Amino acid sequence: MPLCYFDSEMVKFIGAHCKNFxxxxxxxxxxxxLAKAIAASIPNLKVLxxxxxxxxxxxxxxxxxxxxxxxxxxxxHCLIVDEGLPIPGYAYVARALDNSKIERASRMKKFLFCDADSCRIRQLIFVTGVSSGWSDFGIWPRDTVSALAAH
Structure with a gap:
């Protein structure tokens, strides 16, 4: 769901009309x-x-x-923030995931994340402002999840 308004109403629609999603x-x-809407509307989601x-x-x-x-x-390549959207032009603090959360997520069949401090793509997208986003890197068509990658 790139570059479109994606909200809880859209998730509810998907959940109501796409039973095998x-x-x-x-x-x-x-x-x-959005997380609450996904959990409530698409409870059988396997991959996110x-x-x-x-x-x-x-x-x-x-x-x-x-x-x-x-x-x-x-x-x-994600920016994890404690609360809400950062305000443009103001400093904000990105928090790394603590070990307990990483350990819990690691119990899934597959959990992929990168170190926030050393991820070059994340730095370019969220910190330096050099990039206009994931599109500069051709990231949308690439994905570790083969079904979500463009072929």
Whole structure:
């Protein structure tokens, strides 16, 4: 779901009309309201790719606690923030995932993330402002989840 307005109403629509929906790739800020909508509307989701997304830490924890059928979570090149969207022009603090959250997520069949301090793509997208986003790197068509990659 790139570059479009993706909200809880869209998730509810997917849940109501796509009963076999099992893989979702989101390139949109992943906030707690979206996480709650996904858990409630698409409870059998197996794969969630959030690569290059801004991810609210509470949303990540909500997914860990409530998506029992989730087998794979792709969190590479993400900016994890404690609460809400950063305000443009103001400093904000990106928090690394603590070891307990990484350990819990690692119990999934597949959990992919990169070290926030050494991830060059993440730095370019979120920190330096050099990039206009994931599109500069051709990231949308590439994904570790083969079904979500462009062929």
């Amino acid at each position: 099992s893989e979702l790739k989101v390139l949109w800020p992943f906030m707690v309201d 790719s959030l690569q290059c997304s801004l991810v609210e830490k509470e949303a990540f924890v909500y997914i860990l606690n409530n998506m029992k059928n989730l087998e794979m979570l792709y969190l590479c």
